Amino acid sequence: MPERKNFIREVIDNDLKANKYEGRVQTRFPPEPNGYLHIGHAKSICLNFGLARDYKGKCNLRFDDTNPTKEEMEYVESIQEDVRWLGFEWDKLLYASDYFEQLFEYAVQLIKKGKAYVCDLNADKIREYRGTLTEPGKDSPYRNRSVEENLDLFMRMRNGEFPDGSRTLRAKIDMASPNLNMRDPVMYRILHATHHRTGDAWCIYPMYDWAHGQSDSIERITHSVCTLEFTDHRPLYDWFVEELGVYHPQQIEFARLNLTYTVMSKRKLLQLVEDGNVKGWDDPRMPTISGLRRRGYSPESIRLFADRIGVSRAESTVDVALLEDCLRDYLNKHASRVMAVLRPLKLVIENYPDGGVEELEAVNNPEDASMGTRKVPFSKVLYIEKEDFRETPPKKYFRLSPGVEVRLRYAYIIKCTGVVKDEKTDEVIEVRCTYDPETRSGLPQSSRKVKGTLHWVSAAHAVNVNVNLYDRLFNVENPGGDNWKDSINPNSLEVLKDCKAEPTLATAKPQDRFQFERMGYFCVDNDSREGSLVFNRTVTLRDTWAKIEKS
RNA sequence: UGCCCCGUGGUGUAACUGGCAACACGUCUGACUCUGGAUCAGAAGAGUUCAGGUUCGACCCCUGACGGGGCAGCCA
Numbered sequence: 001m002p003e004r005k006n007f008i009r010e011v012i013d014n015d016l017k018a019n020k021y022e023g024r025v026q027t028r029f030p031p032e033p034n035g036y037l038h039i040g041h042a043k044s045i046c047l048n049f050g051l052a053r054d055y056k057g058k059c060n061l062r063f064d065d066t067n068p069t070k071e072e073m074e075y076v077e078s079i080q081e082d083v084r085w086l087g088f089e090w091d092k093l094l095y096a097s098d099y100f101e102q103l104f105e106y107a108v109q110l111i112k113k114g115k116a117y118v119c120d121l122n123a124d125k126i127r128e129y130r131g132t133l134t135e136p137g138k139d140s141p142y143r144n145r146s147v148e149e150n151l152d153l154f155m156r157m158r159n160g161e162f163p164d165g166s167r168t169l170r171a172k173i174d175m176a177s178p179n180l181n182m183r184d185p186v187m188y189r190i191l192h193a194t195h196h197r198t199g200d201a202w203c204i205y206p207m208y209d210w211a212h213g214q215s216d217s218i219e220r221i222t223h224s225v226c227t228l229e230f231t232d233h234r235p236l237y238d239w240f241v242e243e244l245g246v247y248h249p250q251q252i253e254f255a256r257l258n259l260t261y262t263v264m265s266k267r268k269l270l271q272l273v274e275d276g277n278v279k280g281w282d283d284p285r286m287p288t289i290s291g292l293r294r295r296g297y298s299p300e301s302i303r304l305f306a307d308r309i310g311v312s313r314a315e316s317t318v319d320v321a322l323l324e325d326c327l328r329d330y331l332n333k334h335a336s337r338v339m340a341v342l343r344p345l346k347l348v349i350e351n352y353p354d355g356g357v358e359e360l361e362a363v364n365n366p367e368d369a370s371m372g373t374r375k376v377p378f379s380k381v382l383y384i385e386k387e388d389f390r391e392t393p394p395k396k397y398f399r400l401s402p403g404v405e406v407r408l409r410y411a412y413i414i415k416c417t418g419v420v421k422d423e424k425t426d427e428v429i430e431v432r433c434t435y436d437p438e439t440r441s442g443l444p445q446s447s448r449k450v451k452g453t454l455h456w457v458s459a460a461h462a463v464n465v466n467v468n469l470y471d472r473l474f475n476v477e478n479p480g481g482d483n484w485k486d487s488i489n490p491n492s493l494e495v496l497k498d499c500k501a502e503p504t505l506a507t508a509k510p511q512d513r514f515q516f517e518r519m520g521y522f523c524v525d526n527d528s529r530e531g532s533l534v535f536n537r538t539v540t541l542r543d544t545w546a547k548i549e550k551s
Numbered sequence: 552u553g554c555c556c557c558g559u560g561g562u563g564u565a566a567c568u569g570g571c572a573a574c575a576c577g578u579c580u581g582a583c584u585c586u587g588g589a590u591c592a593g594a595a596g597a598g599u600u601c602a603g604g605u606u607c608g609a610c611c612c613c614u615g616a617c618g619g620g621g622c623a624g625c626c627a
Contacts, residue, residue: 180623188625268625316562366589398587
């Protein structure tokens with residue numbers, strides 16, 4: 001799969017030509033372990049690891065774990081699992097917390113240089129002194145402390161002598177800068193919190209803005225790829241490495257991914273989980289990598305997607321239809337075909353011998369002959385899909401109705417002779433038909449043309465399964481604003497009990513993927529077990545009939 | 552109203568670094584088909600936000616306007 005060219009690759013090509021980093025390409029994927037990864041992160045992962053792969057470089061996985069109050073081991077584990085599942089292997093597994101001591105020394109350097117100071121202003125005061133978007137800020141009264149005093153205070157901050165929030169270490173830059181990030185940004189805050197890796201070794205923690213650039217520098221990252229919102233921070237990162245006189249990585253920003261009919265911010269995803277709108281981070285309706293995995297997505301399909309959406313600096317929203325196309329592209333080639341009836345309707349073949357059973361041969365994947373064939377039992381009483389029968393067929397309806405002939409897939413051509421109705425509700429509860437023994441698949445007469453072909457399952461041999469039908473989580477393309485939750489799709493999950501599947505499925509294991517012919521692609525749910533099978537609908541097939549019927 | 556980023560068919564990206572716009576998704580036809588799937592063939596759809604400028608020539612360069620987005624956490 002040739003990677004598509006994008007502006008970042010052009011930058012790298014030029015750097016390589018100019019021999020800017022001795023021909024090295026070193027990237028990294030730097031998540032904060034404060035939540036599960038989503039499809040937007042997948043874009044970044046494919047980008048960073050893909051760059052390293054294609055330019056024969058290296059890519060680290062580095063956790064930017066600078067805020068112990070929000071980060072957890074659970075997240076660092078899930079992130080590693082997701083990156084691996086996507087098909088990537090990091091050069092080094094690193095943590096910003098590995099650099100806490102080095103970062104502290106760097107800070108001391110800046111203090112000694114007169115470029116950083118301990119500030120006693122509280123959070124409110126700092127905000128007040130910062131000024132506004134249009135007005136300059138003003139200097140902190142603590143801005144001109146002596147180097148000695150700053151050193152002493154900073155050391156005592158580290159030693160735990162001061163309570164949370166009482167002091168900060170700030171870079172001494174320019175309170176009048178039009179770029180707010182340059183108005184003496186906080187480098188360290190006091191936080192008496194236990195860190196998931198460093199425990200209680202520290203009570204001061206570096207801000208992201210202070211830690212991130214230096215971490216990249218320490219790792220000798222050549223191309224530090226990040227999202228657009230950090231563009232305004234780049235001058236600050238540049239200032240730090242220049243004042244420190246250390247290795248200077250090049251930051252390149254790109255637009256984060258937005259997808260229609262879903263939300264992508266960690267905050268909102270967390271809220272969906274906490275409010276019970278979904279059943280967890282890995283709920284198949286979630287755009288998280290673990291959710292997509294449970295839904296039945298393959299790593300290949302997500303990588304293909306990342307490749308097709310490209311990379312740019314223009315903010316955009318990708319149509320989920322593109323993601324689904326990538327999904328079907330993979331599943332069509334790789335998923336075994338089976339027959340399963342989601343909403344069963346009994347079909348009795350009047351002229352078929354009682355108790356007779358035939359083993360009919362069915363193709364496992366018409367796209368891949370090497371996947372072979374299997375036997376499917378056929379008998380007098382079958383189940384067909386409710387929607388495949390209409391007593392009074394609408395126009396262009398190719399399926400079964402009274403007097404009409406259809407093909408039963410891999411079996412015979414049948415003709416509907418009548419129906420049995422529920423006396424009270426008038427609902428059709430059974431369809432009667434006759435079959436033509438000459439038309440079995442493979443026989444000469446089988447070439448007779450009929451309008452439709454139906455899937456079916458032999459009633460006596462069927463295995464009962466439960467099926468989760470998933471639909472989009474939101475009813476609107478761009479769920480935004482304060483009332484984003486109002487557009488949650490109340491019907492995003494429909495649970496079907498006692499669906500009928502062919503016996504092959506009895507031993508299906510979690511994560512196994514199938515195409516239920518004519519119905520869609522399905523994946524065995526993680527909570528499924530033998531005897532109590534649960535399938536998740538990954539995505540429907542392209543359905544031209546659904547389109548016709550709608551209009 | 553300060554600074555920064557962005558503006559190409561419905562959507563997402565391209566355009567060999569200035570030679571009148573390509574690919575994919577989607578949409579619509581038709582063919583084929585024992586999945587109304589897949590596949591195949593074809594069509595519609597933008598003159599590149601706008602106005603100036605530079606140039607023989609601009610989506611590409613310059614200026615300005617308009618539109619969208621980001622930034623005032625001791626979050627990342």
